[in-house]
Amino acid sequence: MPQEDLKKYFDILELGPSATLRDVYNAYVRLKNLFSGDSIVLEALAEEFPEKRRKKVLRQVEDAYAKLQAALKNEPPKTSSMMTDEPPAEKPPSEKAVEFTSFSGPVLREIRERLGIRLDDLSKLLKLRVELLKNIEAEKFDALPEATYLKGQVKSLAGCLFLNPDRVAADYLKRFREKKQK
């Protein structure tokens, strides 16, 4: 993505160029919630700003997040270092990355925790129950919904963790089906 576009999207999310991956996510969640509607600020200005305007802002926020997410995923490692905000790991990141060969529940959980994302926030954002997210992470397969529903849920979860949704869903559903058959 050209630097100018990148700046535009960072601006929409009210972030500076030194923003981390976590900042991008947090800003997105905060703005999405704010412009989704029931904030006292928007209530105070309801006469001033019609629904249309609010929704337009919401779309801009969604778009900026989607674009940044895509850009960050395709970013070559050396430039993406400015975007990432990994807690100091004992092992070099590359070794750590090798461990994530399969996107199991515990792996998803670890990624989420390393990003500093709370289940509560995810739950509000995805409109999924905390319990369900916990079950996905704990791989309580019996407590999970049917594969068709689960696939969509895992995909949206993966998106929030800056992962490739299809890849994660394929991995996760494979484990799900195998365990179910046993």
Place this chain on the structure above:
Amino acid sequence: MPEEKTTPIEAQEGEIWAFGGGKGGTGKTFITSCLGTCLAKRGRRVVLVDMDIGGANLHSFIGISRPQKSLTDFFESGVSLSDLAVRTEVENMALITGDIYSITSDTIKFTQKMKLFRQLVKLNAQNILVDLGAGSHLNTLDTFLIADRMIVVLVPEIIAIENMYHFVKNALFRKVKKSLKEYGFREIAQHIWDGRQSYGIKNLKEFMDYLKESFPYLGTILDEELAGFKITLILNMVRAEQDILLGASIKSVLMKYLGVPVRFSGFIAYDDAVWKSVRERKPFMLNYLSSSCGKAIEVLADNLMEGKEVEITGGF
């Protein structure tokens, strides 16, 4: 306490911080007095200017009786602004009171206003803190616009948010209008604004975008003129943690809807110590330094001086 004049003015310009925000009772006067005390205690030379015309009471927040001379003498008898400054209980801090008996805000002439602004920046002080009082009167807006720090004080209530928004919008409108006029674009801008429906313009931000697109030269002017239009937000009487997030929300809304940069510089929790202090008519920051509010004011002063912001963590 006898009134004493401060040292005469020198040719040095102080930094003006103006406190406005539309609604009354949000704590503008209290915060002005506290920040002034705080800065003075840190060794800065401070002058507080009470511009709450008609309702001036800043003196009672810093433990002195109503000064005998006020802005009335400036407007009616031509007394210079620096001669109105009286000492306060706080070392390094003087006060100019705005109490006006016979003049209403409407009768202040343009030339008088300009003279006031010229003398304001020349006061012998490093920080000039101006308490604007409530409302969006043109004189209030103009004073707000000349400030180096345009500060709005807000409480977490719907009406306060609404009033603050209109105050900021009016100030922005005033600034745009003045800039356009200055560069001879008033007629054409008025023409476009009047016919805004046919141009598909629904608000001030779209209007400015349209002007910038149609007249690239004007775009540069507007950008330059508005570069200094930055709002500093202070949230007062916070009672719950989620109120703090309100600061971030207001910042986002002002940026998205008006295109105005905002800095959320601090919040102050509701504190009974304030109420006690106001009744005692003593400078709060001399007697209640260790209260939660006193500590919050110190942080706020740090943030304002260093241009820092409240950090909002956790996404919500």
